[in-house]
Amino acid sequence: MSSRRSRSRQSGSSRITDDQINDLVSKLQQLLPEIRDRQPDKVSSANVLQETCNYIRSLHREVDDLSERLSELLATTETTSAQAAIIRSLLM
């Protein structure tokens, strides 16, 4: 972070600069599948935040669905320790 220009009107109690914020927002944009391909200057930070919230919510929903599915599977499968070892070796 070479340039530390700050638009804040405070006397310097806040060390958060616009550059830092923009950097973080663009990094966040790269993570979001919906808007990562758009030009950074066409996406406002409010937009990025909105997409972030939507994406996190959809991920939470996926995890909830998967949890339900897994709980049903585990209930019916009744894995013995041998089967669990097999599963673990397959995962590895």
Next chain:
Amino acid sequence: MASSLISNPVENSDRSRESKKKKKKIQNQNQNQNQKQTRWKTKFEQQIYSSKLLDALRHVHRNPSSAASSDTPLRGRAVREAADRALAVAAKGRTRWSRAILTNRLKLRFKKHKKQRVTVTGNSRSKKPGVSILRLKGKKLPALQRRVRVLGRLVPGCRELSFPVLLEEATDYIPALEMQVRAMTALAELLTSADAGSGAAC
């Protein structure tokens, strides 16, 4: 002339020292960035998480008394909590959201046993919660502030954080969630095929 000859080597050595320091700093930063870039994305991490998750889930089903075994939604909830806990452990305590997940579970258990109102006083590390948000974007204040609040509620333990810290936490939380989804999907596929296999054998 003599003085300039003498002063030059001194300057050169200083400059070379400074440039070495700068190079080291840049290398460290690059290493940190590389670590951050591959974090949550390597297959290795996912496999470790999957095996931890499997162990935790088997524990959940060994002790049906802890979660009502007859209700599917409650069992799904127990699985979700185990998955979140395993994810938080995989984070190795480097992020606030992971620490918040782990401490929240303790607080909840404490609540149940003592039957008291444990007031959860937000994150003790919260500094200047509203100041940075208010001073940065004058025009879009309501919309931006609203969205920041919503985001703070979605990421565990991040309700009272300042804007840049919240963004950093979100930047780590999203790949972690993605890994969680990948691992749980793979586990579900594996169990489905294992189930089908054993069913066909019978």
